[in-house]
Amino acid sequence: MSLADAFTAVFVSLGAFFFFAGWVGLVRFPDALSRLHALSKADNLGLGLVVIGLLPQASWPFGTLKLIALWLVAVLVGGASAQLLAGAIHAQAAETSTGGEPGRGTEAAPGANGNDKATS
Amino acid sequence: MPDVSLPDPHWADLPLGFALLVLALWLTWTQRDRAAVIGFSGYGLLVAIAWVRLGSMDVALTEAALGGGLMGLLLLTAAARLGEETDQPAPGLPARLSIALLCLGVTLVLAAVVLGLPSPAPNLVAPVASHQAVTELGNPVAAVLIAFRAVDTMLESVVLALAVIVLWSFGADRAWGARPRALHLGPPSPALVFLGRLLPPAGLIVGVHLFWTGADHPGGPFQGGAVLAAMAALLWLARLGEPPRVSDGLTRLGIVVGPLLFLLIGLAGAVIADAFLDYPEALTKPLILLIEAAKTLSVAVALALLVAGPPELPGPMPPRQSGRAAKGVTP
């Protein structure tokens, strides 16, 4: 096994571990924000380590550049979407704590609820 | 069987197929529309990976661009505007059971057909490969799309243009000439504006790359156009730009330039070369590239406009919560 292959093996294994850790966190963590935290680890570190590990295997220069571009896009997209989701979760938590409009359950009594709105 | 299949161990196939079926079952039976639509965008990703396993990279790229990107955008914005509808009255248990049995029967017949396909599988790999050199294209799928089944592809791009016309006709009469507003969903959050500024340049490069590489590798006008359309939809959603007015002449030209150029070159082929949609030998490659470039543009414009929706007048949208309530009145 050459040095490059050993490098690949180490980093890809680390990346796979972070994906596994992200999955465990997503499934086992108690609330939405910590699940999001676990997901971001898999997103950035997991994919980043896999990309770093694959760099020695890629064809120079375009394969390498494409991999790096992909990782940059993934970090950008992952970070922004985590921000979007966190904002949504936060807004929901704020509404929950102030008890905003508890009567708007969708499944509770849709027909009656709808009639109220139509006639009010 | 010749060993040209992917050397991947087949461990991934069974879980992937199982996950597809479980997800399909879940999004048929789950309670809320919005949750089902989110599940459907995950379903699109899974199908794209299944296409890789089936060895069809071209289809996988199309499915990823449409099913993973645009379809989720279209259906989630629709779910947001429609709100949660009330459940429609379900028929009684006997009716449901008989329908379930019917569907099971369809599945069993189809599965039997799939498992009982003739064993030296009939295929057109060799005919395509032997005539592919004429088109100077390295990608057999592109050769089929642009040369061997060119009539299908041309009609398909006409269908796309017609779909936009039909979509626009869904708008209210008084809104004719206005901008489409299906993606006007309130003030965008800062993170969305950030993505809207940074992602489209990268998407532009990827879209053009997919179009250009499509001649010799998987990719092509549909894949590239779908990526470009997704980026345009992102720009409109982040309110960094506005969809063009439906009366805009340049937009209309963009929709029809692909099929029109295809048709004109095809008609010219009837005169110069031997038949309708036949290309003169010396000009085959440049003509194909020209058609594909125009088609990429048309596909991008048409798909983006399909997501943007029919023209609407500015002003507050009808409230979705009450729209849900009104549902109960109509039937």
Added chain:
Amino acid sequence: MTGFLLIAGVFILLTVLLGLVRVLRGPGDAERLMAVQLLGTGGVAALLLLGSAIDLTATTDLALLLALLAAFAAIAFVAGLGANPGAFTAARPVSAPSSHSNGDSPAGD
């Protein structure tokens, strides 16, 4: 090396497929979106490993496309919330990730 890359790719794919339980169980739409996002990222990593193992450049293109479009579901979802502020709270009976459902949701998996 090829074998190792394939095994790693299949491992990551199976991991993120298992993450789909969050799509099925929720409890909230945010969790479902996270699972879809994990599926997208894991799919990107698996495709890269697969493509590197069998020397297929097209899988890198597909991975790039998936990475580019990974956030679209989240984008459309959050933009939809802006249009309809009641929707997220309306989903609360089944989707409360905080307070009372903390205890039972992890155990439910």
Added chain:
Amino acid sequence: MNEAQLYGVCGAGLVGIGLYGAILGRSTLRRLLAFNLVGSGVFLIFGAIARRGGLAGGAQSDPVPQALVITGLVVAFAATALAVALLIRLATVAHEAASAAATPGSTDDPSTPATASQGRGERGPGHVGAGHS
């Protein structure tokens, strides 16, 4: 069972599930989703046939069915977009009719429900209109 058969059977299952959902879906949007499931199941069966043909012919996949599926995917997306627009239009018209019926005096005048609905629409999220007034 090889991957072509597996995904073919999977496609058959998807067609069945989608058919059930399209007939008995909870809402119109869900029926649309189910309709897309049927489409994707049919495409997967196409893919299984293409894979078998491709392997028999010495390629990864038969290019002709692949090309057909690509055009089919794009047309299916266009059909879905049309259906979504129809659903939204239907909800809007139903809402206008309902609010016209709820407003005394405007029930017999078909030209005014738009203004009536906009007047009553202010109880909805106000900032939606504030963004682009």
